[in-house]
Amino acid sequence: MKKVSLFVKAMGLGLLAATGASAQYNPKASYEGPAKLNTWSVSLMGGPTQFFGDLREYDFYPVGKTSSDSYNERNSGFFGVAVGKQLSHLFGLQLDAQFGNLVGMKRRQYFSYFRSNFIQTDLTGSVNLKSLLFGPNKMKRWKIDAYTGIGVVFFKSTAYEIGTGRVRRWTKTNNGDGILREAKYEKDWAIPLGAAIHYEVSPRFDVGLDFRITHVNTDRIDATVGGNSSSYFDGYGTRGAFDRAPERRGESNLDKLGYGAVMVTYKLGKNAIRVQKVNGKYEYDTTKGTYHLRWTDPKLLIKPPVILTLEQIDSVAKANRPKDIDPRLLTDSDNDGVSDYFDRQPNTPAGSIVSGAGEAIDFEKYVSAALPGVACAEIFANVTFDTDKNIIKPQFFDMLNKVVELMNKTQCRLQLSGHADRRASDRYNIALSRRRVEAVKNYLVKQGLNDPNRIVIDYFGSFKPIGDNSRNGLTKNRRVELRLVP
Structure with a gap:
């Protein structure tokens, strides 16, 4: 019916x-x-x-x-x-x-x-x-x-x-x-x-x-x-x-x-x-x-959907798996801001200022020789902090003053990236890394930087560590990375 x-x-x-x-x-x-x-x-x-x-x-x-x-x-x-x-x-x-x-x-x-x-x-x-x-x-x-x-x-x-x-x-x-x-x-x-x-x-x-x-x-x-x-x-x-x-x-x-x-x-x-x-x-x-x-x-x-077995899914995943990333891209042994894969001098002393190739440079001579109005080469440096602090240590004053002098003479731009170690919550570490990067920016402005708009800031909390949870590794992670770029 x-x-x-x-x-x-x-x-x-x-x-x-x-x-x-x-x-x-x-x-x-x-x-x-x-x-x-x-x-x-x-x-x-x-x-x-x-x-x-x-x-x-x-x-x-x-x-x-x-x-x-x-x-x-x-x-x-x-x-x-x-x-x-x-x-x-x-x-x-x-x-x-x-x-x-x-x-x-x-x-x-x-x-x-x-x-x-x-x-x-x-x-x-x-x-x-x-x-x-x-x-x-x-x-x-x-x-x-x-x-x-x-x-x-x-x-x-x-x-x-x-x-x-x-x-x-x-x-x-x-x-x-x-x-x-x-x-x-x-x-x-x-x-x-x-x-x-x-x-x-x-x-x-x-x-x-x-x-x-x-x-x-x-x-x-x-x-x-x-x-x-x-x-x-x-x-x-x-x-x-x-x-x-x-x-x-x-x-x-x-x-x-x-x-x-x-x-x-x-x-x-x-x-x-x-x-x-x-x-x-x-x-x-x-x-x-x-x-x-x-x-x-x-x-x-309309073709019915194909339901793969676990073995087939695993086979497809293996066939489409990308090549392994060279671990040197993810490590920076000397904490100079340049990964080991590109670092031509992978054992620079702590606190060194290096070029884009990871080679230590005499920053004072570089600033003195810089010509007014020209763009600078790519330069990396780090400022480290004590635990749960955003106060700049005196040992970095001279380097930061040279950064101000170089930026006022040339057309360099500065990228600041703030970081923290893992011994706090993500929310707290984000705020802490932001305070640290703003502290470095404020110091540069107080020292006479004539164009603060050429500074770009980022803060990542503990999401981009470069060291482990040992004492030395935690020290590396409490940092603000400085990157001078043309």
């Missing part, structure tokens, strides 16, 4: 889906999946037609011969063309047109037969019953549709007397002047109901069978209105303009017409492919081309 309910809802919401789904689904969309899908198709169809109305001898079996008291009801057919737009895997729209003829006869009461030419055009919505009821993975090459819609039928009919072939009635033959003229086309609304079975022959072509009954809003397709006296055989062959019986419907039911057709469908779109069976299982590969929405549920194109 649940699947039947789904089918009823899908049919009932067909026209709404035609407008709403067209915005949700289009040829450039992903259809809730990673790949585009083709959606358009063109179909050609043809086959025998059958009339259901007043001039019909039997309900289910058409008469097959013509004689003095019968007429062959089987020599009628049609051909048609349809353009389809698949809005989703389960729902599609078709605009189609059919051209054909109808034949029927009735011995009792009417003793007449008719021939009619018709043109019918419809807009129908179809539901993919196979996928709806059985799922997209069953009967992969088969598609079963049920459809309905609305259309217009144009028909031109003439009724004849059985045996003699005398004309009895026409459609639209009288303009009111009493003059009989040949039949002309009438039109009326039509509601088609049908089912189609398709088989996917190739990436481009489908073949199928289509069966349809069309309910027409008139009783005049056979040039006969049921119960109207002008339609009865009176022994003399009452003939005349059908406009003398202008009613749309008589005492009988409205007319119907049907057909059974062979259909060939060509699927439009670029790089058309269809799903292939690999090792007994259908597998989709969107890199090889574009599937058609008629046959492919977009959800099947």
